[in-house]
Amino acid sequence: MKESPTESGGGGLSADNSSGTVFIRVAVPELKVQKCLQFQLEDTVWQAKQRVLVAFAKQELRDALNYGLYLPPANGR
Numbered sequence: 793m794k795e796s797p798t799e800s801g802g803g804g805l806s807a808d809n810s811s812g813t814v815f816i817r818v819a820v821p822e823l824k825v826q827k828c829l830q831f832q833l834e835d836t837v838w839q840a841k842q843r844v845l846v847a848f849a850k851q852e853l854r855d856a857l858n859y860g861l862y863l864p865p866a867n868g869r
Contacts, residue, residue, distance in 0.1 A: 818844050820859075823851050837861065 812833045819826035827847055831840055845856050853859065 816840075818847070820848060820851070820853070823848075823853070825851060 814831050814833055815828055816831060817826060817828045825848070829843065829847055831843065835843075841859075841861060844861075845853070845859075848856075
C-alpha cells in the first residue's frame with residue numbers, strides 16, 4: 793500500500809488498469825481526515841479494510857473494527 797500525493801477527482805475512485813491498481817480516497821468524517829490510498833485490484837475487501845485501519849492508526853478510531861466501507865453513488869450509479 794502506498795499513499796498517493798494527489799487525490800482523484802469525482803467519487804474518490806481512480807483505476808490504473810495497466811498496473812492493476814486502484815486509488816481510493818478514504819474519509820473519516822468524525823476525525824475530519826481523508827487520505828488517498830493505493831490498492832491492488834485483486835485485494836479482498838477484508839485486506840483493504842485492514843490497510844485502511846493501518847493508515848489511520850495514528851488517529852483515535854473508536855471501535856475501529858466496526859467501521860465499514862461505503863462507496864457513495866456517482867453519475868447515477
